[in-house]
Amino acid sequence: MPAGDTRSTRPRGGTAEAADPLDVANRLRPVLLHLARHLRRETHALGITGGQASLLATIHGLPGIGVNELAAREGMSAPSICGHIDRLEAAGLVERVRAESGDRRRVGLSVSRAGERALVDVRRRRTAWLAQRLKNLEPGELDRISAAVDALARITIQDEKQP
Numbered sequence: 001m002p003a004g005d006t007r008s009t010r011p012r013g014g015t016a017e018a019a020d021p022l023d024v025a026n027r028l029r030p031v032l033l034h035l036a037r038h039l040r041r042e043t044h045a046l047g048i049t050g051g052q053a054s055l056l057a058t059i060h061g062l063p064g065i066g067v068n069e070l071a072a073r074e075g076m077s078a079p080s081i082c083g084h085i086d087r088l089e090a091a092g093l094v095e096r097v098r099a100e101s102g103d104r105r106r107v108g109l110s111v112s113r114a115g116e117r118a119l120v121d122v123r124r125r126r127t128a129w130l131a132q133r134l135k136n137l138e139p140g141e142l143d144r145i146s147a148a149v150d151a152l153a154r155i156t157i158q159d160e161k162q163p
Contacts, residue, residue, distance in 0.1 A: 051084070052093075058073060094112060
């Protein structure tokens, strides 16, 4: 194995020994990326990108969020986020709302009714796509995936709590 290669040399199963986190990570990462790519494609039929759907979901979950906070949460620059918000606003999916009290210069973001419908459609299409593929699994495989969902959720929640 080349120097710097992080792949594990352990066999993949058949033993009672505990799984190696590095091996699991190396096998899981490309699967998750491929799955995310397929789920993003489901938004294209609705006329929005996966990135736009992600921004809509964040704004929907945090109504009134400002551009700077949204940029920080998304790991993007404020000017870049402004461009995305301009396109979402032009499509009628997002609205800019001035603060009624306090600093009137502050503009918060909210999802419009059309944006809410788009989010529902995105979730419905993604869920239907995934459910259709999960139906093709053996019952035991589906049970193992179901059990893994809780563990994966704990990883993401744990990561969000860290500064």
